[in-house]
Amino acid sequence: MDSSQDTAKLLVIDSYDxxxxxxxxxxxxxxPSSLIYIIKNDELDFNNLKxxxxxxxxxxxxxxxGSPATPSDVGVVSDLWGISxxxxxxxxxxxxxxxxxxIAFGATVRRLKVVKHGQISRIxxxxxxxxxxxxxxxxxxxYHSLCVDLDRSSKLAEMxxxxxxxxxxxxxMGLKHRIKxxxxxxxxxxxxxxxxxxxxVVRNFWRIACDWSSKNRRIIKSWGDRAEKQFSVNSWPPQRVFNPAQLEFSPQRVISSKLSLPQLCAAQICEILGVYKANTDFVLLDSAAQPGSHSIIGCIHPNSLKIQYFVGDDYATLIEGKQRTTCALGSSDIWTWLASFMRTxxxxxGDPSIPFWGGLIGYMSYELGVETLQCDIRHRExxxxxxxxxxxxxxxxxxxxxxxxxxxxxLLPKDDDWFAFTASxxxxxxTGEENSRRLQAPKRPLSASEAKVIYPDKVRYISRIKEAQGFLFAGESYxxxxxxxxxxxxPKSPAPSSQSSWEIYKKLQSANPAPYAAxxxxxxxxxxxxxxxxxLCYSRPPSxxxxxxxxxxxxxxxNGMTRALAEEILSSPKEIGENLMIVDLIRHDLHGVVGTNVDVRKFCGIEEYETVWQLVSVVEGSVEPSSEAFHDDDSPIGVADLGWNVLHKTLPPGSMTGAPKKRSVQILQDLxxxxxxxxxxxxxYWCVGGGGDWSVIIRSCFKHEVGPGWTSMVQEDTEGNANYDEWxxxxxxxxxxxxxxxxxxxEMVTKLQSVLRAFRTDD
Structure with missing residues (x-):
């Protein structure tokens, strides 16, 4: 076999890592010139694969x-070592x-006494x-909890x-077969x-492979229709197919106007716009700290379209005013449906310096990501x-x-009246003409003694930690x-109001200002x-x-925690290992959509926030525009929904699951x-210009409530808390x-306190 890179056609077996x-x-x-194909270890039976x-x-x-001794963990891999x-x-x-x-050639597999997950070693x-x-x-x-030991008669040699x-x-750390x-x-x-x-190591392996194939006169079959049909969907990097249907819609025009109002903060603007009004929808994405720079307030009108989806359903629910309809997803899923909607x-x-021109704002649950991974959601609702x-x-x-x-x-044409009214x-x-309206909001009728806090059971939580470590020691997760x-x-407010939740939000932001608040x-x-x-943040096309x-x-x-001491703690192998595992996981997720162009811009940098120091890494990927996917004026209407696809393929957030993601999610369903x-x-949000920015929902609280039109969808609370709001x-x-x-x-209780203090009036 010729050792030139043009002939390299490699098959990668993925064991759900x-x-x-x-x-x-x-x-x-x-x-660089190699052709790579990735298949799951159970995608083809071995008789077909061979x-x-x-x-x-x-x-x-x-x-x-998992374990090499467990057939379901290795699939066809065990058969590969025994090929004729x-x-x-x-x-x-x-x-x-x-x-x-x-294990295929008689080595003994044993557990390490000290597991090495995300640990750096010298070899x-x-x-x-x-x-x-x-x-x-x-x-x-x-990243392993198992290792192999060889005996002297082994057909394998340690390298x-x-x-x-x-x-x-x-x-x-390295093995080879003595003959094969x-x-x-x-x-x-x-x-x-x-x-x-x-x-x-990869270059060396390819050279060895070429020499062995040449010596043994191995002839590689030409890649014909049969192989193409079987493996075309498995090629890596992933192929992005241009769809002319993406060009069939005429773009809307963004109309904008600017005001210089350094006297006002985001919270004040929200109050001017009626955030206190009862039984209304409201959205604010608030950059209250670095590195955030823009706060976004959506001005929802009575007929603004709301889109809702429940995991497991085959339809989306559309709400406009008092009208509620369902839209069948057909053979697609909610991700494809939303992408089609946003193309229209x-x-x-719009101003390119403004991150959001209009579009979708809201949230997506953890279980949506679990569904995307094709994992069963085991907890009954x-x-x-x-x-x-x-x-x-x-x-x-x-x-x-x-x-x-x-x-x-x-985005509405002829919207001059709204611009004039809002600007006024x-x-x-x-200028202070509406201070009374803007600042004299009623106080929240809540005291620390009235709020009932029900913590997780400590004994149960610690036992689950030990169970989790059992899975880690067994190699099921890192x-x-x-x-x-x-x-x-x-306690519920005596009269319908959105006052209480807004006051909680303001207090939380005052105590813990955050760059991705909402x-x-x-x-x-x-x-x-x-x-x-x-x-995940993705910029607008084309680049x-x-x-x-x-x-x-x-x-x-x-409590005497200086930055120097924080840096010492956060530089420990445990902390670095935690971050490293998620960085490698995120790189994998991003490589799976955008291909090779992924870089770690910052690894384990220490960032200071109002109440904590945190270990933060920054991973970036990029793509260059394909000329065929653009109009002559480079407007983004013909660009594939790549940012949305990245979001789809990277949920749930790896920092909230562990690695490998799918196996970790399955384990957590039980724990x-x-x-x-x-x-x-x-x-x-997902902007109509093609960009988006999504935060992980942590340091947060939420509640569900019955509002107009929702009584048929929400069952009565059976826990006897009818007089309370449950956050x-x-x-x-x-x-x-x-x-x-x-x-x-x-650590879990410490994280809780950053939110719980917003419910106290004695701070």
């Missing part, structure tokens, strides 16, 4: 959760791939061809190892923190509330929080974000959020950038007692093998 796309990207970087092996230059067996000499081809295993190679090697040009003591990332000292002793072209590494060459040895709403002509709750905003105000510039925007009201308030729910029972009141749900975590900012690692201020609902979902607060933390259960409980 959250790092597989990173491995594919590493292969593409090492062999017919296609002659079409491939080599196979890469990727990592995954006639079908034999070079195979490289990674992590689970090494363990499965070991040594014997100079074998797989490690040629790789220095001794290279730094690599490990590399790590010395874990008293923790685990000598641990095999089978090679494997235990560590993850594709991790962001593995050094240059990662890409060199494309707009142009006592009451049903929307998992997608969005409103289409045609009029909006956007406040630049630094300059005080307010941009009024409308804002100017009067800014990290599990375990959460629990706290309930607050607040006050979303879309009946039957009110969400109050002071989230510090951006989940789109996608940014995710995962947070893992939190240190509370106060947690209730649905998370809105908590650890996302809130934000729900989720909190939790990333459980790793290094976690201390008592410390994890304390």
């Amino acid at each position: 959250s790092f597989t796309n990173n491995l594919a990207c590493l292969i593409k970087r090492a062999l 017919q296609f092996l002659p079409y491939f230059s080599a196979v890469v067996v990727g990592p995954g959760p 000499e006639k079908l034999q081809l070079p195979i490289l295993g990674v992590c689970l791939g090494l363990e499965s190679l070991g 040594s090697h014997n100079g074998d061809a797989l490690f040629e040009h790789i220095p001794q003591d290279s730094l690599v990332v490990r 590399a190892w790590a010395d874990d000292g008293e923790e685990n002793g000598r641990v095999v 072209p089978f090679y494997a590494v235990q560590y993850h060459p594709e991790s962001v923190c593995t050094d240059a040895s990662g890409i060199q 709403k494309k707009a142009m002509g 006592r009451r049903r509330f929307p998992d997608v709750n969005l409103v289409f905003i045609e009029r909006s105000l956007v406040l630049h929080t630094k300059t005080g510039e307010v941009t009024l925007q409308s 009201a804002l100017k009067r308030a800014a 990290e599990l974000c375990l959460t629990a729910r706290t309930k607050l029972l607040v 006050y979303i009141r879309l009946h039957p749900t009110i969400l109050i959020s002071s989230s510090p975590e951006r989940f 789109q950038c996608f940014q995710l900012r995962p947070i893992k690692g939190t240190v509370k201020k106060g 947690e007692d209730e649905r998370r609902e809105i908590y650890s979902g996302v809130a934000g 729900l607060v989720g909190a939790g933390g990333a459980i790793t093998a290094l976690s201390d259960p008592e410390a994890e409980w304390d």
Whole structure:
């Protein structure tokens, strides 16, 4: 076989890991002209798969959760190691791939005494061809709780190892078969923190594969229609197909006007616009701290379209005023339906410096992401509330929080009266003419003694932490974000009002100003959020950038906690490992949509907030425009819904699940007692210009209520709390093998307090 890169056609076996796309990207970087195809380990039975092996230059067996001794965890992988000499081809295993190679040829698999999840180690090697040009003591990332031991009569040879000292002793890091072209590494060459040895291992393997194939006169079959039909959908990077139907709609025009009103803050503007009015919908996305810069207020009118979806349904619910209709999803899903809807709403002509021109604002639940992963949702519902709750905003105000510039925007033609009326009201308030209306709101009738706080059961939560660690030690997951729910029972107001929830929001923002805060009141749900975590931001076409900012690692201020001490705590292997795992997971998710162009712009930077220091990483991806997908004037109406697709493919947030994502979500379904609902979902917007910004719903609370038109959809509360509003607060933390259960409980309670203080009047 010719060793030129043009002939490289590689098959990657994915064992449901959250790092597989990173491995594919590493292969593409090492062999730029290679063709890569990814299949799940149970996608084809082996009798079917082996017919296609002659079409491939080599196979890469990727990592995954579980055990090499469990058939459902490895699928066809165990059969690959036993292929006949006639079908034999070079195979490289990674992590689970090494363990499965070991067990296939008589090695003993054992558990590590000290699990290595997201840990960086130095490895040594014997100079074998797989490690040629790789220095001794290279730094690599490990994600494993199992390892293999060889006996002297083994058909396998050790090539590399790590010395874990008293923790685990000598641990095999590289194996090869003595005769067959089978090679494997235990560590993850594709991790962001593995050094240059990662890409060199792939290059070395390809050279070995080419030499072996040439020596054995292996002929690779030409890629014909049969192979194309079978594997075209498995190609990586993913193919983006241009759809001419995306061009059939004429864009709307954004009409805007600007005012300089540095005297007003976002909360004051909301009050001028009637946030206190009872039984009305209201939305505010509030950038109350850095790095946020714009606060967005949606001006909802009585006939604004609301779109709701309940997980498991085959239809969306559309609400306009008092009219409620259902729209069948047909053979598509809610994601495809919403993408089709937004294609009809494309707009142009807005100020490019303003992030939102109009469009969808609202939230999507954690369970929506669970449904996207095709995981069963196991908790029975006592009451049903929307998992997608969005409103289409045609009029909006956007406040630049630094300059005080307010941009009024409308998608409605001939909207001069609204512009004039709104501008006049804002100017009067800014000059003090409406201070009484704007500032003299009634006080919230709530005292600390009246609110009943029902915390999670500590003994039960700690026992679940220990159960989670059992799964980690068994190799089922690398990290599990375990959460629990706290309930607050607040006496209901004597008269219908939106005053109480708005006052709670203001107090929360005063105590804990956050860059991605939100006050979303879309009946039957009110969400109050002071989230510090951006989940996903995507810019407008044509040259789109996608940014995710995962947070893992939190240190509370106060009690002598200096920045230097916080940096020392957040630099521990446990904290870095938690963040690293999510960064690698996010890279995988993003690679799965945008292809190779993904970079970690910041790794484990320490950011200061009002009440905490946090460990934040920044992952970005980008794509260049395809000329065929644009009109001559470069308006975005012909661009594929790539940002929306990234959102779809990356939910639920990896920072709220753990890694690998799907297996972790399945485990958490058993460890947690209730649905998370809105908590650890996302809130934000999708702009008619093609951009979007979504935050992770943490440091938040929400309640469901019965409003006009909702009595048929909500069952009566059977818990005897008819005189109380029930607010729900989720909190939790990333459980790793290094976690201390008592410390994890304390961290969860600390996170709760940032929200609970907003319900107290004695602070």
